[in-house]
Amino acid sequence: MSPRNIVAAARRRDLDILGICDHNSAENAGALVEAARPLGLRVLPGLEITSQEEVHILALFDEVDTALAMQERVYASLPGENDESVFGQQIIANGEDEVLGFNPKFLAGATTLTLEEVVGFIHVLRGLAVASHIDREGFGLIGQLGFIPDRLDLDALEISHRISLEEGRIKFGSAVPLISSSDAHFLSEIGQATTAFLLEAGTYEEIRLALKGSGGRAIIH
Secondary structure, eight states: OOHHHHHHHHHHTTOSEEEEEEETBOTTHHHHHHHHGGGTOEEEEEEEEEOTTSOEEEEEOSSHHHHHHHHHHHHTTOOSBOOHHHHOOOEEEOTTSOEEEEOOBOTTSOOSOOHHHHHHHHHHTTOEEEEOOTTSSTTOHHHHHSSOOTTOOOSEEEEOTTSOHHHHHHHHOSSSOEEEOOOOSSGGGTTSSOOOEEOSSSSHHHHHHHHHTOTTOEEOO
């Protein structure tokens, strides 16, 4: 899952926009942006944050610097260090797939941030807050809490490749926009689920409008 290999897999699957959301970190977001630029792929830098309740929330941003600002808040709330003998090395790379170092933080763990704090911090930085893979039991909002709290100001709900958007809308309702993405942890999984948007351009702001169904932009399927 190196930057060059990720963008090559995305190009083979005819994807136009990628979201890069490593667990509790945006350290490699800039590398993916760099690797994607020559191929004309748009990358939304972000993180998949694990809340205190052990719920995964995607934080998507327009710029790498903003994702790194969110990372600062997350890192300050992560207890412990990574045990490489159990969880493996957490590589930091550049856009040329060169290894720059290793992250010592326990990225697989939960932060001390509550769900409300996670979503609130994302919105302070003008990011999009998306509840991850809600069709999954593990680390999904519904799997962990049993419901979607009304107080959470989510921009979208994400389902994985396990069900279609149509099935997801029937199962989870339509009060919050629903998107589908691959939740890829391996190259072979990239593009196994996608969302098609009606946009004027492949930009972050256009996706924000599409999630709101504003100005003619929309989620198609």
